[in-house]
Amino acid sequence: MSPLFNWDTWDLTCLADTHRMVGNAELIWEFGEILNPVWRVVAKEVVLALMAPTHEAVLECPFAERRVRSPRTSHRYRQRLTEWFNWLTEQGVTKLVEVTQEMCEAYLEKRSWSIPTPDEPSRRLEPETTSEHVYCMKLVTWYDDLLSTDGYRPGFTPWPGKTSAQVVGRKNARSENRVRPLPDEILQPMMETCLYLVNVVGPHAAALQEDCRAKTAPGAIGKTATQGDAPLVRRLLDEIRTDANPLPKLSDKQMAHRYSQLLVRGNRVFVKDPLGPLAWTHMARLIGAQRLSNDLRKLLQPELVQLAAQVGFERPWGRYAPLIPRASDSELIPWTLPLVEEELRVLIDYVLSACLMVTSALTGMRSSELHELSVGCRRTEKTLTGQSVRFRLAGRLIKGQRFGGIPDEWVVIEQVDTAIALAERLVDRPPGKALFNSIELNSRLGNLRNWLEKSGTRERWGLPVIPEGPVSARNLRRTLALAIAQRPGGLLAAKVALKHISVATTEGYAATPGGSQRLFLADVEEAEEENRLELTVEAFREAQAGLLPSGPGARHLIEAFHHVDAELKEAARSDPKVLKDDRHLESLLRKVAMTLHVGAANFCWFRDPSKALCLKLAGTPEAKRPLVGMCDSARCPQATHHLRHRPVWLGQITTIDTFVESPRVAKGEKTRLRHERDRAERVVAEIDAAAPPALVGAH
CATH class of the missing domain: 1.10.443 (hpI Integrase; Chain A)
Known part of the structure; x- marks a missing residue:
C-alpha cells in the first residue's frame, strides 16, 4: 500500500524501477524522527517538491530546484533536515521564524567536525561533506511559498548571495579528479591473485561445487533418516568399502566445536570415540536426508567403527583434486586440499x-x-x-x-x-x-x-x-x-x-x-591530455638542463622550446610573480602538448599530417591522428627520442641479438634483423650524444 502524506513513516520499498544500489533502509522514511511535529510537515513538503519539480505548486516557487531529485538523494536531504530541525529544538527554538544567521553558522561549525572516537581527536570534515548541510538549510527558503505550517521569517536566507559550495569553500566538482589511482604495489599482486583464481582455480572450484550440489539433493532438507533407512546407509557403506574411500570427516573447526560442547556437558568420551571425527550430517545428505536419528546411529555404530578402522577419515570434497601449476614456479600441485562443504x-x-x-x-x-x-x-x-x-x-x-x-x-x-x-x-x-x-x-x-x-x-x-x-x-x-x-x-x-x-x-x-x-x-581522454602536458613540460625542463631530444623531429621541437623559453624570460622581466609555479609555463606549452602522441619508443609531435610518415605508408594523408603502431620514428620528421626511450631501444637490440644467434631463424630474416639492429643502435647513439654522460650512465 502506498504511504499517505499524513503518515510519519513512508515505506517506498515497492517503488517501481528501483535499481540495486538502493537499500531498503533508504526507502523507509521516518519523519517521526523530527521532534517538532510542525517541522515534520515542512520536511515532507520539501522532499516531495524535490522529487516533483514540475508540479504546479512547485513551479510557483521562483528559487525551487528544477531538476528531479531521486528518492536516494531526497532521503539523504530528509536526514539532513531532520538533524537541522532537531538541533534547533535542542537550542530551544520552536518556530522557524526565530532562526538567525548566527544559529546557521553555529550549526555548520558543529557539523564541520567528525564524531569523536575513543583516544582520537575530532577532525575537520571535507567541504564536500559539509556543503550538503548548508544546502538543506537553504531549502526552507527556496520552498517558502510552498510550506503550509512554518518557515523562516520573510526575507531571511542563510548566507544570502552565496552558494553552499562558496560557504564551505568547496572547489568546482568539475575541476580536478581527486580520486587517487591504486598504487602499483597493491594493484599488481591483487590482479595476479585474482586472475589466477579466475583462470586457474575457478573452473575447478565451479566443477566441485556442481558435484557437491548434485550429490546433496535439495530434498534432504528437513528429513530425518530413521532405522527404516538403515538399508540405504548400509548400501552407502558398501560403496565406501569397495572403493576404499575414507569416511567423511569434520573440519578442525567443527571438531573443536563438538569437543567444546561435550566438555560443557561434562562428557569426555568424545576424545576416545572412534567415530568422533565422523561428519554425520554429510552421511545423511548422501542418502537424501538432513540428519540421522540417534536410534539409527546406535544401530550402525559397530559397522561404522569397523569401516573407520579400514578406510579412516578424510574431508569429503576435493579428495582427488586435479593438478594445476603454481603461480610462482609452475610446479604442478593439487588445486585444493580436501574440504568440507x-x-x-x-x-x-x-x-x-x-x-x-x-x-x-x-x-x-x-x-x-x-x-x-x-x-x-x-x-x-x-x-x-x-x-x-x-x-x-x-x-x-x-x-x-x-x-x-x-x-x-x-x-x-x-x-x-x-x-x-x-x-x-x-x-x-x-x-x-x-x-x-x-x-x-x-x-x-x-x-x-x-x-x-x-x-x-x-x-x-x-x-x-x-x-x-x-x-x-x-x-x-x-x-x-x-x-x-x-x-x-x-x-x-x-x-x-x-x-x-x-x-x-x-x-x-x-x-x-x-x-x-x-x-x-x-575520463581517459582527460587523463591523456594531462599526461601529454606533463610530458611536454618534462621535455622542456630537460632541454633547459641540457638534455636535448634526438631524432628527425628534434630540431623543430627545440625551436619551439626556445620560443617558449624566450617568452618566459620576458615574463620574468615584466612580471616576476608568474614564475612562482608552472601555470604560465603550462599555458605556453599547451599548444605544443596538444600535438603530442605518446609511443612506446618515441614521442610523435603530430603538427602536420602531410609530413607524417605513418599516414603516407598507410595511404591516409587526411587522417586526424597518427598511426602510432606503424611509426618508423627513425625516419619520421615529426618523431623525437628522449632519454626515457633509451631502455626500449636497448631492449630491441637484445631481442634482435637473440633471434640472430638462433639457428632456427632463416638467413634472409637474419639479414633483415641486422638492418633493424643497426637502426636501433643509431637511435641509441643519437640519444647518448644529446644527453650528458652522467645521465646516460644512470639509464
Whole structure:
C-alpha cells in the first residue's frame, strides 16, 4: 500500500524501477524522527517538491530546484533536515521564524567536525561533506511559498548571495579528479591473485561445487533418516568399502566445536570415540536426508567403527583434486586440499570476489553499474570477417539518468567475459538475478587477503602478498583511465594488454555513444591530455638542463622550446610573480602538448599530417591522428627520442641479438634483423650524444 502524506513513516520499498544500489533502509522514511511535529510537515513538503519539480505548486516557487531529485538523494536531504530541525529544538527554538544567521553558522561549525572516537581527536570534515548541510538549510527558503505550517521569517536566507559550495569553500566538482589511482604495489599482486583464481582455480572450484550440489539433493532438507533407512546407509557403506574411500570427516573447526560442547556437558568420551571425527550430517545428505536419528546411529555404530578402522577419515570434497601449476614456479600441485562443504562455500565466495575485482579493474565500471550486472548479461558476437569475437556485457547506466537508469552495454575484453561466465556458474541463479550481491571491494579484498594468509593457501599456490590499502571501484576506474592514457601498449597487470582494453573501450563508445563507456572514455581522454602536458613540460625542463631530444623531429621541437623559453624570460622581466609555479609555463606549452602522441619508443609531435610518415605508408594523408603502431620514428620528421626511450631501444637490440644467434631463424630474416639492429643502435647513439654522460650512465 502506498504511504499517505499524513503518515510519519513512508515505506517506498515497492517503488517501481528501483535499481540495486538502493537499500531498503533508504526507502523507509521516518519523519517521526523530527521532534517538532510542525517541522515534520515542512520536511515532507520539501522532499516531495524535490522529487516533483514540475508540479504546479512547485513551479510557483521562483528559487525551487528544477531538476528531479531521486528518492536516494531526497532521503539523504530528509536526514539532513531532520538533524537541522532537531538541533534547533535542542537550542530551544520552536518556530522557524526565530532562526538567525548566527544559529546557521553555529550549526555548520558543529557539523564541520567528525564524531569523536575513543583516544582520537575530532577532525575537520571535507567541504564536500559539509556543503550538503548548508544546502538543506537553504531549502526552507527556496520552498517558502510552498510550506503550509512554518518557515523562516520573510526575507531571511542563510548566507544570502552565496552558494553552499562558496560557504564551505568547496572547489568546482568539475575541476580536478581527486580520486587517487591504486598504487602499483597493491594493484599488481591483487590482479595476479585474482586472475589466477579466475583462470586457474575457478573452473575447478565451479566443477566441485556442481558435484557437491548434485550429490546433496535439495530434498534432504528437513528429513530425518530413521532405522527404516538403515538399508540405504548400509548400501552407502558398501560403496565406501569397495572403493576404499575414507569416511567423511569434520573440519578442525567443527571438531573443536563438538569437543567444546561435550566438555560443557561434562562428557569426555568424545576424545576416545572412534567415530568422533565422523561428519554425520554429510552421511545423511548422501542418502537424501538432513540428519540421522540417534536410534539409527546406535544401530550402525559397530559397522561404522569397523569401516573407520579400514578406510579412516578424510574431508569429503576435493579428495582427488586435479593438478594445476603454481603461480610462482609452475610446479604442478593439487588445486585444493580436501574440504568440507562449509570450506568449499568460503572458497567459492572468494573466487566470486576475484571475478568481481577483475571485472571492475578491467572495465572501469562504477559500483552502480557493477550492481546492475545480472545472470545472463554476457553477449558475444563475431565480427564481419568472422576472425574474432566481440564480448559485451548488458547492464544499466544509473548515474546522471532518471531513477532506475537506462539499458546500456559495455564492450569488454575476453578476460572479463571469462570472469563473468565463471561468476554465473558459481552463483547458480536464474537469468535476470543479480550477479554480485555486494560491491564492497575493500572488504572483499581484505577478507580474501586474510583467508589466503591464515589458511596457507597463498603460499601453497605461490601467490604474492597483497599489501593493505583502500580499494574501490572508483580508484580502479581512475587507475585504468590513467593506465590507458599514460602507458601505451603496456600492461595493467600480468597477462592483460592495455591496448586491448583501450580498443574495447573505444568500440563501446562507438556502439552506444551516450553510454557508460563513453563517459569512461572521457575520463581517459582527460587523463591523456594531462599526461601529454606533463610530458611536454618534462621535455622542456630537460632541454633547459641540457638534455636535448634526438631524432628527425628534434630540431623543430627545440625551436619551439626556445620560443617558449624566450617568452618566459620576458615574463620574468615584466612580471616576476608568474614564475612562482608552472601555470604560465603550462599555458605556453599547451599548444605544443596538444600535438603530442605518446609511443612506446618515441614521442610523435603530430603538427602536420602531410609530413607524417605513418599516414603516407598507410595511404591516409587526411587522417586526424597518427598511426602510432606503424611509426618508423627513425625516419619520421615529426618523431623525437628522449632519454626515457633509451631502455626500449636497448631492449630491441637484445631481442634482435637473440633471434640472430638462433639457428632456427632463416638467413634472409637474419639479414633483415641486422638492418633493424643497426637502426636501433643509431637511435641509441643519437640519444647518448644529446644527453650528458652522467645521465646516460644512470639509464
